[in-house]
Each structure stands twice: as structure tokens, then as C-alpha cells.
Amino acid sequence: MTSSSWYRYSSPATFYPIAGRLIPWFGWAAAVMAAIGTWIGLAIAPTDFQQGDAYRIIFIHVASAWMSMFMYVVMAAWSALFLGFNTRLSAMMAQAMAPTGALMTLIALVTGSLWGKPTWGTYWAWDARMTSELILLFLYMGVIALRNAIDDPRRADRACAVLSLVGVINVPIIYYSVKWWNTLHQGSSVSLTAAPKMAMTMLTGMLIMALAAWFYAIAVALYRVRVIMLERERGSAWVGELQEVKSR
Amino acid sequence: MATASVSSSLDAGAVLPGVRWALVRDLKLAFRSRAELGVQLMFYVIVVSLFPLATTPERNLLATMGPGVLWVAALLASLLSLPRLFAADFADGTLEQIALSPYPLPALISGKILAHWLTTGLPVALMAPLLGLQYAVEGEGLVILMLALLLGTPILSLLGAIGAALTLGLRSGGSLLALLILPLYVPVLIFGAGAVDAVRAGLGSAANVSLLGAGLLIAAVGAPFAAAAAVRIALD
Numbered sequence: 129m130t131s132s133s134w135y136r137y138s139s140p141a142t143f144y145p146i147a148g149r150l151i152p153w154f155g156w157a158a159a160v161m162a163a164i165g166t167w168i169g170l171a172i173a174p175t176d177f178q179q180g181d182a183y184r185i186i187f188i189h190v191a192s193a194w195m196s197m198f199m200y201v202v203m204a205a206w207s208a209l210f211l212g213f214n215t216r217l218s219a220m221m222a223q224a225m226a227p228t229g230a231l232m233t234l235i236a237l238v239t240g241s242l243w244g245k246p247t248w249g250t251y252w253a254w255d256a257r258m259t260s261e262l263i264l265l266f267l268y269m270g271v272i273a274l275r276n277a278i279d280d281p282r283r284a285d286r287a288c289a290v291l292s293l294v295g296v297i298n299v300p301i302i303y304y305s306v307k308w309w310n311t312l313h314q315g316s317s318v319s320l321t322a323a324p325k326m327a328m329t330m331l332t333g334m335l336i337m338a339l340a341a342w343f344y345a346i347a348v349a350l351y352r353v354r355v356i357m358l359e360r361e362r363g364s365a366w367v368g369e370l371q372e373v374k375s376r
Numbered sequence: 377m378a379t380a381s382v383s384s385s386l387d388a389g390a391v392l393p394g395v396r397w398a399l400v401r402d403l404k405l406a407f408r409s410r411a412e413l414g415v416q417l418m419f420y421v422i423v424v425s426l427f428p429l430a431t432t433p434e435r436n437l438l439a440t441m442g443p444g445v446l447w448v449a450a451l452l453a454s455l456l457s458l459p460r461l462f463a464a465d466f467a468d469g470t471l472e473q474i475a476l477s478p479y480p481l482p483a484l485i486s487g488k489i490l491a492h493w494l495t496t497g498l499p500v501a502l503m504a505p506l507l508g509l510q511y512a513v514e515g516e517g518l519v520i521l522m523l524a525l526l527l528g529t530p531i532l533s534l535l536g537a538i539g540a541a542l543t544l545g546l547r548s549g550g551s552l553l554a555l556l557i558l559p560l561y562v563p564v565l566i567f568g569a570g571a572v573d574a575v576r577a578g579l580g581s582a583a584n585v586s587l588l589g590a591g592l593l594i595a596a597v598g599a600p601f602a603a604a605a606a607v608r609i610a611l612d
Contacts, residue, residue, distance in 0.1 A: 211605075263559050263562055266555070266558070266559040267559050269555060270555045270556040270559065273548075273552055273555050273556075274542060274543070274552065274556060277543070277546045277547060277548050277552050278546060282612075283609055283610070283612060286605075286609045286612075287542050287606065287609050287610075290538070290542065290602060290605055290606050290609065291538075291542060291556060293602075294535075294538055294560065294602055295559075295560070297598075298559075298560050298563070301563045301591075302559070302562050302563055305562065305563035305566040305567060306562070306566065308566070308570075309566045309570060
């Protein structure tokens, strides 16, 4: 692969149809994986001897928590590519990922607190992971709010890219500072790391659900990036030549 | 953009004069509106004084809350003063001229940040032991409180400069700035307030203070460049 062929894919005109062809694949993969994962999680996985059936929320909780952190890193990586190569598609990808990342963070927080009530006896403990997840939600909100506050999309792209990069440097620092703060204050009364070893079926279910979340995130990001491309490039020739635009 | 990066890497000898020029200029401007600086310090004092009224004057509880309250108030005071860092220069076009000057932009911004800290963070840090007394913080705790604030408030100014530059000229500037910057302040808050807590718990504050120092070094090296990039984005 020469570098020029990579640049070819960074052009919205080339990427738009490719993304359109990829969306059904990832979408269906996500649906099938989610169905299998739900079936394993609700029907096959054994009941936990300590937590009863309450633990089954883990199948959505862990998947969304993984994705929430991973997507921030990917968003920052697209931002870095954008600042480095000035490829506008990278910025569009970063923009397309932010809402899904925020959604995953919110799901992780809500499922976490719903899980906390029956197991820890409280909806919210200032546990290191919960707290840093909450701050991650604030970081996503900041990126989205900054994007909405700037009218010029090119300035918004670059400002959000700088903010995402500053944020991604801070994420591990925030995580470890909160973790340390937590050990200083509370002791480890609510530790998940000391949980008993998981049954094999539970682990399988969790991994399948994580794959489902992964494919879902890719499908939705591609879908959103297509909308962003159409919106931003509506004046350009290639958009005017699209079948779906012509038929309107 | 290309010419800008060339000129900023052109002359390493222009870095310190650039810092000094921006520092002297901003300090001069700040001291011509001394009343504004006093208002900011009063904001800090008043916010700190509200907490016992809202909760309890009980000494043990106050001593537990004290460091946290003093730090949260310092965060808010820093946040309140951040728009001043670039907004006036941006509004009257000075910032554009500053960006065009032969001095490297990150150096000029470092000077502005240093001036911002000297006029907002430093008074807060110096005032803190007095307010700490009101919160039943005593002895070594007061020293560590001030030391932690001396190390931590420059980080607030450095990180805040990035947010202030990113939100230049935006409609919802002030509240948006809070949303962008407060989450990034979290580690400083934890290590800073934790330093005094650690003294109280008899653990020694060396780890907290060292981490604040490390954070200050990292922020001092990185933040001016990020803020300079953000200023250029705003000026485009």
C-alpha cells in the first residue's frame, strides 16, 4: 500500500459509499451477537451463588464500560490524525463517535448503579471506577458542548481535536488519582477485583456482548459520519451526483 | 500555519525574552486595575466562609472538610478569573498582533499564564493559611496547605489557559469553560486536598506534594503549546 492510496480513502467522496456498504455488515453482526449474548446471559449462564440473578446486568454493564473508555481513546486517535494530516474525514469520524461514546458511558453508569443497589446496598458509592466513569462522561459532554458552541465546522473540528487530546492525556491521571483518593478514604469495602472467579459461560457471554457493543458502535459511527458528510459537503459535486440525493 | 511553526521553532533565544515581555505587560495591566484583583480574592474568602454557615461550625467536621473547601473555592476562583487571560486581548485585536510577533507564541502565552497565576493563584495560596485557621487546620497542616496551593494553583492556570483559548469568542463562553476545565482539574483537587488530609491522618504529605510538583512540571511543559494551538484556532 502506498501512502497515496490511503489518502484516497480519507476523501469523503470515496468513503461515503464504502461506509454505506459496511453499515449493514456491522449492524447485523451487532444484532446477532447481541442476541447470542443475551441468550447466554439470561438463559445459559448459571445463577451466581452470592449475587443471585442480579449479577446478570454484568453482560451489558461491562460491555458498555469497555466501549466508553475505548471510544474516547479512538476519538482522540482520530483527532490526532486530523491535526497531523489535516484530513477532514478524521475530524468527522471523531465527531461521529462522541455521542455514542457518551451514550456508552451513561449506560455503564446507570447499569452500574442499578447493579450496586442489590449487591452493595446503594445506588452510588464513590468507587474509583464509578467516579472516573462519571468524569469521563463530563469529558464527553465537554467535547460535544464545545462542538455545538462553535458555528464554523472547521474551527469546531480543530478545537474539539485539541480538547480530546488534552482529555486523553488526563484520563489515566484522573483514573489513578481517583483510585488513590478512594483507597485513602474508604478502604476497599466495595471491591470488584476480589470477586470469585467467573464461570466460563459468563466470560463467553460477556465477550460476545462486548463484540456486539463494538460492532454496534462501528455501525452507528459510520451511519452518523455519512450524515455528517452529506451535511458538510452538501455544496460539493459528489453529493449532488448521489442517487439518494438526486431522487429527492 | 506552516510559516507559524517555522517562526516558533526559529529562535530558541527568543523564548525567555518572550516570556518576560508578556509577563511584564500583563502584570502592568493587572496592577492598573488593582480593584479587580481584590474582588477576586474577596470571592475566594466569601465562598470559603459560606460553607460553615451552610453546614456546621463543629470543629472536627470543619477540620475534615476544610482542605476540600479551600481547594474547591480555589478552583472556582481560578475558573472565574480565566476569561480575563485572553478575552480582552482577543476582543480588541491585541491577541492577533501577539500571535504575529517574532517571539514564539507558546513563550508569550507562558508569560501570560505566569502573570495570571501571580495575580490570582498566588494571593489565594497566601491567603489560605488564614482561612485554614477558621477551619481548625493547625500547625503543619497550614504549611502543607499553602505549599500544596503554591504547587497546585499554577497547574490550574496552565490547564485553564487551554480552556480559555478554546472558548474564545463563543456565546456560552463562561459556563462552557467550566464544563471543559473542571473535569481536568480533578487530579489537582484530589492531590492538593489530599496533602492536608494526609498530614491529619499522620501519613505524611510527601507523596501528594511530589505528585503535585510532577503535575506542575508536566503542565508547564505541555500546556503552553496546547494553549498556543488553541489560540491559533480561535484566530483563524
